[in-house]
Amino acid sequence: MVVRVDLNISLDGFATTTDQTPEDPFGQDWSRLVGPYTATRTFRERVLHESGGGTTGVDDKYAAAYFEGIGAEVMGAGMFGLHNFPDDPAWKGWWGDETPFRYPVFVLTHTDREPIDMSDGTRFEFLAASPQEALARAVDAAAGGGDVRIGGGPTVVKSFLAAGLVDRMHVGITPIVLGRGISLWDGLRGLEDGYDVSAETAESGVVHLTFQR
Amino acid sequence: MVVRVDLNISLDGFATTTDQTPEDPFGQDWSRLVGPYTATRTFRERVLHESGGGTTGVDDKYAAAYFEGIGAEVMGAGMFGLHNFPDDPAWKGWWGDETPFRYPVFVLTHTDREPIDMSDGTRFEFLAASPQEALARAVDAAAGGGDVRIGGGPTVVKSFLAAGLVDRMHVGITPIVLGRGISLWDGLRGLEDGYDVSAETAESGVVHLTFQR
Numbered sequence: 001m002v003v004r005v006d007l008n009i010s011l012d013g014f015a016t017t018t019d020q021t022p023e024d025p026f027g028q029d030w031s032r033l034v035g036p037y038t039a040t041r042t043f044r045e046r047v048l049h050e051s052g053g054g055t056t057g058v059d060d061k062y063a064a065a066y067f068e069g070i071g072a073e074v075m076g077a078g079m080f081g082l083h084n085f086p087d088d089p090a091w092k093g094w095w096g097d098e099t100p101f102r103y104p105v106f107v108l109t110h111t112d113r114e115p116i117d118m119s120d121g122t123r124f125e126f127l128a129a130s131p132q133e134a135l136a137r138a139v140d141a142a143a144g145g146g147d148v149r150i151g152g153g154p155t156v157v158k159s160f161l162a163a164g165l166v167d168r169m170h171v172g173i174t175p176i177v178l179g180r181g182i183s184l185w186d187g188l189r190g191l192e193d194g195y196d197v198s199a200e201t202a203e204s205g206v207v208h209l210t211f212q213r
Numbered sequence: 214m215v216v217r218v219d220l221n222i223s224l225d226g227f228a229t230t231t232d233q234t235p236e237d238p239f240g241q242d243w244s245r246l247v248g249p250y251t252a253t254r255t256f257r258e259r260v261l262h263e264s265g266g267g268t269t270g271v272d273d274k275y276a277a278a279y280f281e282g283i284g285a286e287v288m289g290a291g292m293f294g295l296h297n298f299p300d301d302p303a304w305k306g307w308w309g310d311e312t313p314f315r316y317p318v319f320v321l322t323h324t325d326r327e328p329i330d331m332s333d334g335t336r337f338e339f340l341a342a343s344p345q346e347a348l349a350r351a352v353d354a355a356a357g358g359g360d361v362r363i364g365g366g367p368t369v370v371k372s373f374l375a376a377g378l379v380d381r382m383h384v385g386i387t388p389i390v391l392g393r394g395i396s397l398w399d400g401l402r403g404l405e406d407g408y409d410v411s412a413e414t415a416e417s418g419v420v421h422l423t424f425q426r
Contacts, residue, residue, distance in 0.1 A: 011405075011422075012398035013225055175410035175422065179402025185225035189392025192224075197388035199414040207412045207420050209224075209388065 001139060002147045005157050005169040006066045007184060008034050014181030015154035025084050029181075033174050036204035037063055046100045058202035062170060070103060071146020072138040076156035077109040080124070092116055093124065104141040106134055108156060131163045154182045161188055169195075169211040172202075214352060215360045218370050218382040219279045220397060221247050227394030228367035238297050242394075246387050249417035250276055259313045271415035275383060283316060284359020285351040289369035290322040293337070305329055306337065317354040319347055321369060344376045367395045374401055382408075382424040 009015045010033060017029035037043055041054030042063035054060065077083060085091040093099065101122040106129075107113075113126040125141075127134065138148045150160045160166050171184065185191070195211040202208060222228045223246060230242035250256055254267030255276035267273065290296060298304040306312065314335040319342075320326075326339040338354075340347065351361045363373045373379050384397065398404070408424040415421060 011226070012396070173420075175405055175412065177398050177401050177404040179398070179400070183225070185390050185392070187392070188225075188390050191390040192388055197418055199388065199418060199420045201412040201414055201420070205410055205412060207386075207414070207422075209420075 001071075001142065001145060002167045003135065003150065003160070003165055004070070004147050005150045005160070005166050006062070006172075007152060007154065007157060007169070008037055008172045008174060009154075009184050010174055010176050010178040010181075012177050012179065013183040013185045014178040015152070015157070015184045016181040017178060018180050025081075029178055032176055033178070036174060036202065036206045037172060039204070040064075042067070047095070049098055055204070057204075058200060058208065059172070059204055059206055062172060062202075062208050065170070066149075067100065069147050070101075070149045071142030071144055072104045072106070073101060073149045073151045074106045074108065074134045074138050074156070074160075075151035076153050077107060077111075079152045079156070080107045080109075082107070082109055082111065086111070089113070092118070103143050103146070104138070105151075106138055106141075108134060131160045131165055135160070135165055154184050158184065158186075158188065161191060166211075167213045169209075171209040171211075173207040173209060175205045175207075214284075214355065214358060215380045216348065216363065216373070216378055217283070217360050218363045218373070218379050219275070219385075220365060220367065220370060220382070221250055221385045221387060222397050223387055223389050223391040223394075225390050225392065226396040226398045227391040228365070228370070228397045229394040230391060231393050238294075242391055245389055246391070249387060249415065249419045250385060252417070253277075255280070260308070262311060268417070270417075271413060271421065272385070272417055272419055275385060275415075275421050278383070280313065282360050283314075283362045284355030284357055285317045285319070286314060286362045286364045287319045287321065287347045287351050287369070287373075288364035289366050290320060290324070292365045292369070293320045293322075295320070295322055295324065299324070302326070305331070316356050316359070317351070318364075319351050319354075321347060344373045344378055348373070348378055367397050371397065371399075371401065374404060379424075380426045384422040384424075386420040386422060388418045388420075 017027045019027035019029050036059045040060040040063040044050040044054040099122045104123045107126045110128045116124040200208045230240045232240040232242050249272045253273040253276040257263040257267040312335045317336045320339045323341045329337040411423050413421045
């Protein structure tokens with residue numbers, strides 16, 4: 001069992017964007033940050049349920065690996081959308097009825113919410129827990145002994161990195177300078193210790209870094 | 214004539230380090246930051262005047278390009294060493310009698326200092342000037358119509374980038390997280406506009422980014 005992270009960041013390390021509006025809950029910067037990822041065939045098939053399109057190069061190789069072998073996931077309340085829709089008890093995340101997960105997903109929140117069982121096999125469960133506790137729950141729940149993914153957002157990922165709980169992290173660095181947001185790196189001096197770090201460049205200009213224990 | 218920049222930064226964008234001491238004016242972090250560069254054959258030959266050693270891969274390709282075709286250079290007072298040796302009128306920079314430059318170097322400082330003519334053909338000239346003024350001086354002085362390099366440190370480079378004066382920037386990203394120092398990216402949101410950005414990875418793990426107009 002391996003604990004894995006995949007994140008997209010800008011050259012200046014920002015894993016979130018700050019230009020969201022109620023009408024555009026992701027923001028224009030977000031589209032640019034994740035543009036090469038959302039252009040992949042894997043994203044189009046697995047997340048958008050489209051077929052027959054999308055890039056098939058290096059970016060797609062990482063996009064496909066993103067979902068491969070995962071048995072459970074931990075994500076933050078913001079990634080699930082609770083910050084945007086705090087008062088909607090029927091909110092089921094950004095992904096529609098057919099999610100890309102199809103495994104147990106633990107959403108970290110201090111708000112009590114009933115678990116949601118989706119028809120595709122995804123179960124969203126809500127809990128207030130430390131990284132260690134959340135990870136233990138996810139390991140127990142991981143289907144078929146699969147890996148656990150720390151999905152995001154960056155604040156959640158950083159708490160797992162700071163606790164030394166991440167075995168492999170893939171970071172796609174999009175060659176844009178955002179200038180603001182939450183930095184992946186901030187507060188993590190010496191993160192590279194204990195990891196082998198390798199890099200591969202994609203046709204899109206994205207640099208794929210892998211931290212591997 | 215092209216205005217060029219070469220810099221080494223950490224994953225979190227820091228182009229300076231902060232652990233210097235009087236006994237170790239560069240600091241341990243600096244050694245790690247520029248380690249892959251100082252290990253190249255080009256650095257060993259051109260800067261250390263050693264022969265027969267050093268790496269000859271992708272890092273060395275960029276190290277060699279660093280010096281190629283340059284006719285003049287602009288650097289900050291800190292890079293020349295004036296912050297470390299402000300009261301030594303005989304200070305001639307970090308590079309000894311045989312510098313790696315062999316062309317005119319303009320050092321930005323508000324302190325009056327006489328020009329220094331080195332026996333290798335390098336002339337250090339000291340001036341208080343805006344980026345535009347310093348660049349005009351360097352263009353005039355550039356031997357054989359060569360390119361002008363903005364040598365560093367990062368504060369000087371950032372002032373030239375912010376003024377839109379840089380045609381090509383090569384950034385070597387060393388896969389370490391420093392957590393402190395002067396960030397290359399800070400304040401430069403949208404820097405990628407007007408540049409093609411490409412990336413190449415080296416055997417050492419360094420990612421070489423090129424911003425090209």
